[in-house]
Amino acid sequence: MIDLARVLDAFRAATDCEASVWTQPNPNAPPSLGAGTANAPTVHHFPSVADGEQTIATPAGDALVAAVPGPRRAWLALGPCTSQSIALRACMTFLLPVVGQYLQSALEVEHAANELAERYEEINLLYTISEILGRTVALDEAARTILSEVSETVGARRGSVLVFDRATNSLHPVAALGAPLADVHPISADDACSVSARAFRAQHLVLAEDGEMLCPEEAQYRRGAMLSVPIMWTAPAPRGAEPLGVVNLSDRRSGQSFTAGDQKLIAAIATQIGTAIQNTRLVRASVEQQRLAHEMQLAHELQMKLLPDDDIVAPEAIVAARVVPAESVGGDFYNLFRLSGGRTGVMIGDVSGHGYQAALIMALSMSASAIHAQSTTDPGEMLASLVGTMREELATTEMFISAFYAVIDPAANQMHFANTGHPHAFMLPHGQEFERLAATDPPLGMDERPPLTARRGWSAGRDLLVLFTDGVTDARNPAGERLGEEKVLQTIRAHRDEDPREILEHVVAVLDEHTEDAPRRDDLTMVLVRS
């Protein structure tokens, strides 16, 4: 009230009268001096506005006191004066509105300052929340911090953040204030009495007054009126806005209801929480996807490791083999066995289907065939033992294996083989045409009968055994046309005298040229053997 003191001093200088202003900010305490001239007397009597001006006696002479009109409780006291000629009443009439106007202005300034401070707090809150959300992907932690910050700003002692769970169609607590989180129960999104469920369904804030919409599940974080604001997230069109949960606040320190400003502020924060929830979900999904891709890669590497090196049967046999799974893992495989008497066992297999199940059957076939190949050199017997080991797995998974198994005996110039449903097995005898080594039985797992063994003459070091799966012949170009068996045989025929490893490269080049960048639909395997 420095400015007011100057006015009063100027008044005194002009009139030789004392002047003072008394105010009563707290109705329970007596009025106190707000501003006054040096020798202004202490006032003990404070009339109301209706009482008008009243004369009081002071040791130095009479003074005049009147209540200042306006929202603030204040009084103006004039006198005593050293000069008797001053008309105090006229001075009062002049000065009272001036002081009233001054006090009114001061009050407005004070309100504006308070308002500014509140806005500052809100802006500060928004900054804090942005910062919390920016540095964390742990939703529970963020929700807890945000709830305590926002409660502090709007003066709420209780509250909660609930997030919608689609699987159970309910709102699950992720943060609670005024109650332990463990004691807060989920609420069905269809709940009729819950304020949270209603705000969630309506996608609009709900202010339930004291005693209204009382729901036992919300009792833990509600005292008196409760404000429930939906957490909204706006997805790109055409999905648009969808509610993800609710923020609840209750039990205001001031005992007053939530203002329109509070509601606006909480709605703005709820939108930020919505974005954070969605971010958290996307990050989680992305991490999960990366993990899956990594596991698929590991499975692929593991499967490739199961396949034998081409040189494990060297120098008796020169082998070129390759498997390319359509997915990360597949059901195609080949196996090579070094057998007694310089013999070599060569197997190719195609488990029906793709993916993990086919890969598991493939792995089982690999290990079982390695065991059975050592116990018999008769290919039909070996495949019969193999299917004996796996019959149950094949029956329960409804899978089957088309397999070809040959035992080449260069010393005896013979090759024995059994073919259970493998469509592409050929022998290219030196200087002659391809001979198809046709299936003698249906695929393993389809038939109960033991596979038959067939026999061919074999010219050591000159004849070529050619095995491939239907992934090779069925490989499509971007126009959808199959490569076809003849194209593969033609390529091999053209390079028949080269090393099997070189022949394989020629076939792969033809295959790549045909498919260009068209996606592979089937696993693709090829084995070439000279022994």
Next chain:
Amino acid sequence: MSFSIKKDGEVVVVDVEGQLIVGNRQELKQKVLDELERGEKKFLIDFSQTGYIDSSGLGVLVSLSKKIREQGGELRLANLNDDLKTLFELTKLDTLFQIADTRERALQSF
């Protein structure tokens, strides 16, 4: 890709349009098993409108053939195109099924 089922006398006739592959084999299986459950015994699958059967499609045919046999029923196949005929021959699947050139012959064979 779709399957249509109709009754011709005592025989349930299934037409496979397009392909019989990993993506639709379960649908075929379920449709045939539903009929089997209703007490049907004679089944004919007609492939006149089928271009391609992959290995899992073949698996379903074998599995259906077994299940139908277990219930005392019969399954016949008809109208395999040249590619499919070759596939059945190469894999020796022709030894597991009764295959007819035309629908009429298949129906007569029951």
